[in-house]
Amino acid sequence: MKKRYGILLITLFFFTIGCRPSKEMIREAIAETEIVQAYATQTEQAKVTSTPTVTKTPNPTKTPSPTKTPLPPELVEETQQAKTQIAVEKTATFMEQFVDIDWRELTTYTNNHIDETVHVWGRVFNVINENELQIYISNSSEAVYIFSTTAFEGIFDGDIIDAYGVVFEKFCGTNAFGGEICQPLIGAVLVEKR
Secondary structure, three states: OHHHHHHHHHHHHHHHHOOOOOHHHHHHHHHHHHHHHHHHHHHHHHHOOOOOOOOOOOOOOOOOOOOOOOOOHHHHHHHHHHHHHHHHHHHHHHHHOOEEOOHHHHHHOHHHHOOOEEEEEEEEEEEEEOOEEEEEEOOOOOEEEEEEOOOOOOOOOOOEEEEEEEEEEEEEEEOOOOOEEEEEEEEEEEEEEO
């Protein structure tokens, strides 16, 4: 194939300049043919690639995870005591916002205390459902209606409880005799059994 390019070039060269080439023209044609052959050889060599071979890669190994170093018992106890102390302080700060209110003030002038945070205590006389109950406030015969978004647990009629919450308004309903009764309504944040 290389020789055909050379002969073709020489033939084309002869036809372009006439029938009788001079020695000089022949030498130039041969030189050009050798240049073309050298270029074709280089191109063919550049295209040749070696066949890929399989390279073995190592299998992945498990990376050991660090072990947790146990804390000395003294440090664990100190940490727990510190956390407990912080919790006690935060609870005390939270509970300070709830003001003890006189039961007579709350039951008589409920509308004057709407949106106030209060603490009341009393004896449960009616557990309506897991979120609502009624108490006789401060050992009186006056009732307060308490509701909570958190379900009550372990609270029954006759239990004494502390309720911490927000005064809403008077809650009115009908009693067993058909008469209307109104009681202060407290949205409890926390209800604790004494």
